[in-house]
Amino acid sequence: MSPELREKAIREAAIALAHESGIAQLTVRTIAARAGVAPALVAHYRPSMDAFVAEVFGAIVAAERDEVMAAARMAEGLRPRIASIVGTLLDDGRDDVTLVWVQAWAAGARNEELAARVRHEMDAWQHALDAIVAEGVRAGEITAERADGAAWLLLAMVDGMNAHSLVKWAPEDRAGLARRALAAVLG
């Protein structure tokens, strides 16, 4: 197999594995088994596992963000878009990506390379949300001062809720609660 294809296969095996079991399960051996390849070949294409883990994390959360933001932009107006984002992020069955995020925060406390990648992806989230809010301000749907901090609140609330859901601790209708809280802040 050509190096490009083999690299792609290994990368996709790692991404699939991280979706199933989290980035903590990413080891040379598990990735190799998943790709149907000898462990040494994984190490050959990715000499540093730490860097590979950071790469897989980035790929997964970037794909998630693109998907969520694309769905949000199908809606018209600030509040429907925010409702869409909250609804999608809090949808059940997203535990796979949540586990990746929570493991990344935990591991990032002691792994600066991964932490830098996490900050980068969180900045991208913040900017994407700020862009949505800024459009609402321009359209006169909300005042700039009320909008300040809304993106950050959304991220903190959703991330906290999802972290809780990893141990199956959640109120009924958490999406409704989150929407009510955001509505109160946005006015």
Add this chain to the structure above:
Amino acid sequence: MSPELREKAIREAAIALAHESGIAQLTVRTIAARAGVAPALVAHYRPSMDAFVAEVFGAIVAAERDEVMAAARMAEGLRPRIASIVGTLLDDGRDDVTLVWVQAWAAGARNEELAARVRHEMDAWQHALDAIVAEGVRAGEITAERADGAAWLLLAMVDGMNAHSLVKWAPEDRAGLARRALAAVLG
């Protein structure tokens, strides 16, 4: 040394270690080294490491909760109390307990014994906060319907913010942002 004292020493060594490096660093060997004891002795007093980790997690977060709630009850009135809780929980220098929480959520996704303990401690948080809110409702400081979900919102927001802080991703004055969000919800 008597079994009771030895057990206490090992337990406290584990708790100190978890404060410094998180519960992921709790191994038979690291705890033994910290307690100045042979690894086998740790295994002797705590035959299952999974159970020991859950126990240490519970001890750490229960102590934190008692401390935070005691400080809150020094204040008078619903809003000052909530401001106290938010301020304490979002104070810098709490990364040690935050790391314990985030690692527990991550590990709890694949370790049901720990997950059960996490749920138990989160229930205790929820009940403690609900009690504060209920006092505010009784005192007429707030209507019952407005108060509904406030405890949960506070937990989700604070936990999300603290998770973010593990990779040093935080806005300036996050406590102020959190207080504003809660004020908007409480009316």
Add this chain to the structure above:
DNA sequence: CCCCTTGTTGAACGCACGATCAACTAGCGC
């Protein structure tokens, strides 16, 4: 047709993990 490049492998190293168990030792009761 042979060789040589290149993708790939198996084996090994050193380390760390939880768990187990026979052997040691200190101190108390007799």
Add this chain to the structure above:
DNA sequence: GCGCTAGTTGATCGTGCGTTCAACAAGGGG
């Protein structure tokens, strides 16, 4: 002072980790 109980230890097992490297195999260029 002797012996037994009970706390403690060192050694070891099996497993899994990242990393390294000599050796294998396949396929195209000369």
